[in-house]
Amino acid sequence: MEQAVITYLTKNRDKHLTELKEFLAIPSISSLPEHKEDVQKAAKWVSNALQEIGMEKIEIYETKGHPVVYGEWLKAEGKPTVMIYGHYDVQPVDPVELWDSPPFEAEIRDEKIYARGASDDKGQVFMHLKALQAIFETTGTLPINVKFLIEGEEEIGSPNLPLFVKENKELLSSDVIVISDTSMMERGKPAICYGLRGLCGVQIDVKGPKSDLHSGLYGGMVQNPIHALVEIVKSFHNEKGQITVEGFYDKVAELTADEKAAYASLGITDQSFIDQLGVPEMFGEEGFTSLERNWVRPTLEVNGIYGGFQGEGIKTVLPAEAHAKITCRLVPDQDPDEIVELLQKHIKTYTPPGVTVNVSLFDKGPAFVTPFDHPAIQAAGRAYEKVYNVPTSYTRGGGSIPIVATFDQILEKPVVLMGFGLPDENFHAPNEHFNLENFDKGMETICYYWYELEQSL
Amino acid sequence: MEQAVITYLTKNRDKHLTELKEFLAIPSISSLPEHKEDVQKAAKWVSNALQEIGMEKIEIYETKGHPVVYGEWLKAEGKPTVMIYGHYDVQPVDPVELWDSPPFEAEIRDEKIYARGASDDKGQVFMHLKALQAIFETTGTLPINVKFLIEGEEEIGSPNLPLFVKENKELLSSDVIVISDTSMMERGKPAICYGLRGLCGVQIDVKGPKSDLHSGLYGGMVQNPIHALVEIVKSFHNEKGQITVEGFYDKVAELTADEKAAYASLGITDQSFIDQLGVPEMFGEEGFTSLERNWVRPTLEVNGIYGGFQGEGIKTVLPAEAHAKITCRLVPDQDPDEIVELLQKHIKTYTPPGVTVNVSLFDKGPAFVTPFDHPAIQAAGRAYEKVYNVPTSYTRGGGSIPIVATFDQILEKPVVLMGFGLPDENFHAPNEHFNLENFDKGMETICYYWYELEQSL
Numbered sequence: 001m002e003q004a005v006i007t008y009l010t011k012n013r014d015k016h017l018t019e020l021k022e023f024l025a026i027p028s029i030s031s032l033p034e035h036k037e038d039v040q041k042a043a044k045w046v047s048n049a050l051q052e053i054g055m056e057k058i059e060i061y062e063t064k065g066h067p068v069v070y071g072e073w074l075k076a077e078g079k080p081t082v083m084i085y086g087h088y089d090v091q092p093v094d095p096v097e098l099w100d101s102p103p104f105e106a107e108i109r110d111e112k113i114y115a116r117g118a119s120d121d122k123g124q125v126f127m128h129l130k131a132l133q134a135i136f137e138t139t140g141t142l143p144i145n146v147k148f149l150i151e152g153e154e155e156i157g158s159p160n161l162p163l164f165v166k167e168n169k170e171l172l173s174s175d176v177i178v179i180s181d182t183s184m185m186e187r188g189k190p191a192i193c194y195g196l197r198g199l200c201g202v203q204i205d206v207k208g209p210k211s212d213l214h215s216g217l218y219g220g221m222v223q224n225p226i227h228a229l230v231e232i233v234k235s236f237h238n239e240k241g242q243i244t245v246e247g248f249y250d251k252v253a254e255l256t257a258d259e260k261a262a263y264a265s266l267g268i269t270d271q272s273f274i275d276q277l278g279v280p281e282m283f284g285e286e287g288f289t290s291l292e293r294n295w296v297r298p299t300l301e302v303n304g305i306y307g308g309f310q311g312e313g314i315k316t317v318l319p320a321e322a323h324a325k326i327t328c329r330l331v332p333d334q335d336p337d338e339i340v341e342l343l344q345k346h347i348k349t350y351t352p353p354g355v356t357v358n359v360s361l362f363d364k365g366p367a368f369v370t371p372f373d374h375p376a377i378q379a380a381g382r383a384y385e386k387v388y389n390v391p392t393s394y395t396r397g398g399g400s401i402p403i404v405a406t407f408d409q410i411l412e413k414p415v416v417l418m419g420f421g422l423p424d425e426n427f428h429a430p431n432e433h434f435n436l437e438n439f440d441k442g443m444e445t446i447c448y449y450w451y452e453l454e455q456s457l
Numbered sequence: 458m459e460q461a462v463i464t465y466l467t468k469n470r471d472k473h474l475t476e477l478k479e480f481l482a483i484p485s486i487s488s489l490p491e492h493k494e495d496v497q498k499a500a501k502w503v504s505n506a507l508q509e510i511g512m513e514k515i516e517i518y519e520t521k522g523h524p525v526v527y528g529e530w531l532k533a534e535g536k537p538t539v540m541i542y543g544h545y546d547v548q549p550v551d552p553v554e555l556w557d558s559p560p561f562e563a564e565i566r567d568e569k570i571y572a573r574g575a576s577d578d579k580g581q582v583f584m585h586l587k588a589l590q591a592i593f594e595t596t597g598t599l600p601i602n603v604k605f606l607i608e609g610e611e612e613i614g615s616p617n618l619p620l621f622v623k624e625n626k627e628l629l630s631s632d633v634i635v636i637s638d639t640s641m642m643e644r645g646k647p648a649i650c651y652g653l654r655g656l657c658g659v660q661i662d663v664k665g666p667k668s669d670l671h672s673g674l675y676g677g678m679v680q681n682p683i684h685a686l687v688e689i690v691k692s693f694h695n696e697k698g699q700i701t702v703e704g705f706y707d708k709v710a711e712l713t714a715d716e717k718a719a720y721a722s723l724g725i726t727d728q729s730f731i732d733q734l735g736v737p738e739m740f741g742e743e744g745f746t747s748l749e750r751n752w753v754r755p756t757l758e759v760n761g762i763y764g765g766f767q768g769e770g771i772k773t774v775l776p777a778e779a780h781a782k783i784t785c786r787l788v789p790d791q792d793p794d795e796i797v798e799l800l801q802k803h804i805k806t807y808t809p810p811g812v813t814v815n816v817s818l819f820d821k822g823p824a825f826v827t828p829f830d831h832p833a834i835q836a837a838g839r840a841y842e843k844v845y846n847v848p849t850s851y852t853r854g855g856g857s858i859p860i861v862a863t864f865d866q867i868l869e870k871p872v873v874l875m876g877f878g879l880p881d882e883n884f885h886a887p888n889e890h891f892n893l894e895n896f897d898k899g900m901e902t903i904c905y906y907w908y909e910l911e912q913s914l
Contacts, residue, residue: 216856399673
C-alpha cells in the first residue's frame with residue numbers, strides 16, 4: 001500500500017473530525033418514535049457521504065421501519081467483493097443529566113470524542129467511508145470491490161433487515177462481510193471478535209387493582225403488583241448466579257479446554273474489571289471466569305424495572321401496576337424462540353395470586369461463531385499488526401449484533417468483526433466516547449486490510 | 458339544635474361549593490419542594506377562612522417545614538373545649554395522565570366533586586369551618602369552645618408538628634380532639650374509627666458499577682443492581698403473605714375473639730372488595746380476613762421501585778443503580794424505631810455480593826387505639842345516627858395519621874376520628890373525589906355533634 005494513503009488521512013484529519021461531528025449531531029434514536037425524522041436525516045447523511053466518496057447505485061431503501069442505505073463500487077475486476085455493514089441509528093440518551101456534555105453536540109476532550117454514537121456505531125461507519133476515500137483519491141482506484149449496507153434499526157434488534165437481506169440476496173452477494181461495531185481488548189491491543197452472543201427478551205407487565213390505592217386503606221389485603229413482579233424476577237436466578245428457568249442451559253455448547261486456556265492466556269484479571277467498572281467485586285455464574293461468563297455463557301438480565309412512586313420522599317401508594325424489561329444473551333446452540341417459550345412458561349409458573357401478568361416479546365437473534373482461521377479473518381489480523389505493532393487477539397464478545405447471524409444464515413459468507421472501540425467507552429451509557437488514537441489507527445488498519453484481502457481471497 | 462342551622466347550610470350550598478373549589482385549586486403538595494409556595498398559599502387560605510367564620514387569635518405559625526394554622530373561639534364559658542385537627546396539604550398527583558379532569562381544577566360530576574384533596578383532607582377541613590359558621594351565624598354563639606389546628610405536612614408524616622404540639626401544650630389544651638380524615642364503612646353507613654395503624658419506612662438505594670453498562674459487553678460478570686434489589690425486596694415476604702423480617706411480629710397485640718367477631722359482624726365480603734378494587738382475588742397474610750389484615754395486622758409494602766430503562770421498547774443496559782421505597786403499617790404494640798432497626802438488619806443480611814446498599818429513613822409514628830365507649834365517641838355516634846338514620850359502626854383503620862398518636866401521648870386527651878369519606882374515593886390516587894351527599898350530611902352531623910358534646914362532657 002502506498003504511504004500516500006496514510007499521508008492523505010493525516011492531512012485531512014481536521015476536516016474528517018468536522019464531518020464526523022455533523023453526523024453525530026443527528027439524534028437518530030431508532031427506539032423512540034419522536035426521533036423518526038432524525039433517523040431519516042441520518043440515512044440521508046450516509047447516502048450523501050457515499051456519493052461524496054465515489055460510490056455508485058446509491059439508494060435509500062424504505063422498510064416497514066427505518067430505511068437501509070446502500071451504495072457500491074464494483075470496478076476492481078477479478079478482485080474480491082467486500083460488503084461493509086454498519087448502522088447509523090443510536091441508543092437513547094437517558095439519564096441525560098449524567099452526561100458531561102450534550103449527547104448530540106460532539107466534544108473532543110483529552111483526545112476522545114464524546115457523543116452518543118461516537119463509538120457505537122457512527123464513528124466506526126465513518127472510518128470505513130473515509131478509509132476508502134483515502135485510497136480512492138490517492139490511487140484513483142480500489143484494491144477490492146465494495147458494497148455498503150448501513151441500516152437504521154440495529155439498536156432495536158434489526159427487525160426489518162432480515163427480510164431486506166432475503167429479498168436482495170443478489171444485490172448483497174459478496175465474498176466477505178466486514179463489520180466494525182465491536183471493541184479491541186484494551187488500548188493498543190487489537191482484537192478480532194469471532195463470536196457474539198444472541199439476544200431475546202420479554203417485557204413483563206403486572207396488573208393488580210384497577211387504580212393506584214392508598215397503602216393504608218388497602219395495604220395487607222391485596223397483592224401489591226411490585227411484590228408480585230419482584231417474586232417473578234427473583235425466581236429467574238439462584239444465589240449461585242445461575243439461571244433457574246427450566247431447560248435454559250440444555251442446548252448450551254460446552255466450553256472446550258482449548259478455548260478455556262486461550263481466554264485465560266489473554267491475561268485479563270478481575271481486578272482490572274473492578275477498577276474499570278467501579279464495582280466492589282465481580283459476580284456471576286459459579287464455576288466460570290468473568291470472560292467466560294461474558295463470552296460463552298448465557299445471561300438473563302433485567303434492563304429496567306418500574307412501578308409506583310419515584311419522586312423525592314415518600315408516597316404511601318399501593319400501585320396498580322409494575323413492569324420489568326428483561327433480555328437474555330444467548331450462546332451457541334440456544335434457540336431464541338425456544339428460550340422465549342421457556343421464559344413465558346417460567347413466568348406463568350411463578351406468578352403469585354392476586355395479579356394478572358402480560359408478557360410481550362422483543363426482537364431476537366441467535367448467537368454466532370465463525371472459524372477464526374478463515375483467510376479473511378487472518379488477513380484482518382495482519383492488517384491490525386501492521387499498524388499497532390502487537391499480535392492480534394482472537395476473542396469472542398458478550399454483545400449481540402443479531403444481523404450477523406442473519407448474514408451467516410442467508411448470505412452464507414464469512415463475517416469479520418473488526419472493532420476499533422475500547423471497552424470503557426460507555427456504549428449505551430452516558431458519556432459515550434471514542435478514542436481518537438483508534439480513529440486514526442483504525443482507518444489505517446482498514447486501508448491495509450483491503451490490500452491484504454486482495455492477496456488472500 | 459335549631460332547624461335554622463340546617464336551613465342555613467342548604468341555602469348556602471352553592472356558595473360553599475364555590476369556596477371549596479377555590480381551596481382545592483391550590484396545589485399544596487407538601488412532598489414536592491417546587492410546591493412550597495403553594496403550600497404557603499393554602500395556609501393563608503385557611504387563615505382567611507378562620508377569620509371569616511369568626512375565629513380569634515388566628516396565626517400562621519412557621520415551622521422548620523410547612524406552617525401550622527391556628528385559630529380559636531373560647532367564649533362558651535363552662536362548656537367543653539374541642540380541638541379540631543386537619544391538614545391543608547395534599548398528595549402528589551402522578552400519574553397525572555390517569556385523571557379524567559385536572560387534579561387542581563375541581564369538577565362536579567354525578568354529585569361528586571373531583572380534585573386532589575377533595576376528600577383527603579381539604580374537603581373535610583372545609584366542612585368543619587362551614588358547620589361552625591352555620592351555627593354561629595344562625596344562633597350568634599357556639600355550644601362549645603373550639604380551637605383549630607390545621608397543618609401542612611400530614612402527607613409527609615407531620616415531621617414538625619410533634620415539636621409544635623410539645624412547645625404549645627397550653628395553647629392546644631382541650632377536652633377532646635376531633636379529626637375528620639377517615640372514611641365511613643360505605644355509602645349511608647357512618648363509622649367512627651377508634652384505631653389506626655402506625656407507619657415507618659425506608660428507602661433502599663443499591664449501587665453497582667460506576668455508570669450504566671452495556672448488558673452485552675458486561676452482562677454476566679457483574680451483579681446487576683436491579684437483581685440485587687429484587688433479591689432484597691423478595692426476602693421481606695414468604696409465599697404465605699407473611700413478613701419474614703426477624704422479630705417483626707414479636708410485639709404485635711393479639712386479636713381478641715370479641716374484636717374478631719365484631720369485625721366479622723360488619724358483613725363486609727371479599728367479593729365487595731374485589732368488585733370495588735378490580736383485583737382478580739384478595740391476597741394477604743395467611744390466617745386472617747381481609748379486614749383483619751388491613752386493620753390489626755402490620756404490613757410491609759413497596760410503594761415504588763425503579764432502576765434502568767423505562768421507555769418504550771428495549772434498551773440493553775445493565776444499570777448503575779436501583780431503588781425501592783418501602784413503608785410498614787404498624788399495629789399496637791410495635792415500636793417504629795425498633796421496626797426500622799429490624800429492617801436495616803434484614804437488608805444487611807440479604808444484600809447479595811457485588812453491590813453496595815444505602816438505607817435512608819422516612820418519618821414514622823406508632824399505631825393508636827382509643828376506647829370506643831368514651832363519652833366523646835359515643836356522642837359522635839349519636840350525631841351520625843340523627844342524620845343518617847342507621848346505627849353507627851365502630852371500626853379501626855388501616856391507614857396512619859401519625860399525629861394522632863402524638864396527640865394521645867403529649868396532650869393526653871381522647872381523639873375522635875369522625876370521617877366522612879368513602880372507601881372508593883381514590884385518596885392518594887388519580888381521580889380523588891368526595892361524595893356531595895356526605896358533604897351535606899357530614900356538615901349536619903358535625904353541627905349535631907357539638908350540641909351532643911355540650912351535654913356529654
